[in-house]
Amino acid sequence: MQTIEFKNRPKIIGNYAIAGPKEGKGPFGQYFDYVMQNDSFGEKTYELAERKMFEQAVTGALQSAGLKSADINLMLAGDLLNQIISSSFTARAFNMPYLGLFGACSTMAESLATGATLIDGGYFNNVVCVTGSHFSTAERQFRFPLELGNQRVPTSQWTVTAAGASVLSMEGEGPQVCMATYGRVIDYGVVDVNNMGAAMAPSAADTIITHLADTGRKPSYYDLIVTGDLGKLGAEILIDLLEEKGIRLGLNYSDCGHCYYTREQDTMCGASGCGVSASILNSYIIRKMKKGEYKKVLLVATGALMSTTASQQGESIPGVSHAVVLEMGGK
């Protein structure tokens, strides 16, 4: 069994989402707790801006939970930058015990799954999970210098400038983390760094198929099955791959990356980055769950394990997708 169950159902008692100006103009802009006026966020470098987003997300999630920094037993965090510096320096700023993670854009689910294990097992009282991404730091690290002004190809996605944080605890109210499915690393041989959707979709399919088999559930069990950042093309590939296995996703399926920007914002296949599922979960989805509009959600955060070193040595880009089951009320 790849799927684990949290019998005590840790709750998301605090949440916060922050996003950049372009993201603020998208369909979810009204739901974010804070929209930055510009991408540099008053900092000298984009890396410092990304870190400041992480810090604000943690501060906001703590306030939302009514907790102080000293109440938190562990910070679980990861990001896209080499050596996950946004996460590590944020942990330094808050002086919290720190569990660094790397799952590329699957980090929001990876951190919730691991954090829920620590709460559910009674090891800790409160943990905070945080991740995010910044367009300008990711593009220049993984692709080309921004100054080049490269033309974007039709399969490309726009790395979001956004971060989200969740506080998990046994005490308090909020969506319950009921189950998690840690994904396997799946590789269909995609080598194009401008086609993240195709690199990640097979791993999303694998995790969803495994999750449904492990739990004996049908997709219709969930009010919402939402993938992280497959984008327009990746989501289409996922639907195809699942149909081949006899699994039909219905109106309850959506992808955060696909609907993160308006068409007018011209991002080709939509959004990508750790910040996609982090910011939508910690704003729109949790808000809708608290209102009772969603009761059962399967969040499948999708990561492309891309590395310039590996790509330059001719490697393909594998994907990994982790899933968490969130439910409101019940049990």
Place this chain on the structure above:
Amino acid sequence: MQTIEFKNRPKIIGNYAIAGPKEGKGPFGQYFDYVMQNDSFGEKTYELAERKMFEQAVTGALQSAGLKSADINLMLAGDLLNQIISSSFTARAFNMPYLGLFGACSTMAESLATGATLIDGGYFNNVVCVTGSHFSTAERQFRFPLELGNQRVPTSQWTVTAAGASVLSMEGEGPQVCMATYGRVIDYGVVDVNNMGAAMAPSAADTIITHLADTGRKPSYYDLIVTGDLGKLGAEILIDLLEEKGIRLGLNYSDCGHCYYTREQDTMCGASGCGVSASILNSYIIRKMKKGEYKKVLLVATGALMSTTASQQGESIPGVSHAVVLEMGGK
């Protein structure tokens, strides 16, 4: 409390250590399961060689545990390379569910702590923890091209070419993982990428002080308190920092990095890298525990959260150290 206790005491039922030729000539050479004949290990790139070490370590640990790949519920892994490619591609090769971690050279303890949580809480039956490092991949990523032949400064440490893997389970025999202390990110402002010991020592001190306070234990409780890769200078700084707090480490304290090479091997302050504690734990220490020579061990793996991007932007190098308590028999 930063320290968590594993009431069911998951056991290390399989272990394996592999090292490079230089490492094989050091004091621990005779204890490693396998010593490579050369650093390229039959591969075209050093990154591929590093990955092959990881794969061999996992295969060896599984054999040592008498398990097959399909028996493993989760691989917990991390390494020093950007986007932890050695870990991700190893997870791909074994087709195992994968939890990617980043704690720099603290990863062996970070993975054991997190893996033990998953076993102890009854979520999984068997997990494998693996990490390692390669001199040639790390040096060129973090410092200078090898071809430059830079002169090494007195505070420098030699990144080991080595990997180690442990299989954790409730069934079987082996050293028990009894407790873990996740460390905080501590920064004393060290900016020298050739002085990892000074960057990591404050975090090791913080974790040890916290662990002893949380448990009410004195250093003498342990037969062995062993830090990961502080090296000669870092270990001295640790002793100083602890003495300032009234904690005196005795003959039971040692550092893996300090004693990894002979003096003749001329590595200045000793060894560093994820492979240091991974390979010594999974060879010498576990063997001595099984022989009854060590009963109670505190492993404090030490990580320098170094990043070229952060360093180039003027940041200092923080450290993080995670501790695990291993005991043989008892309870």
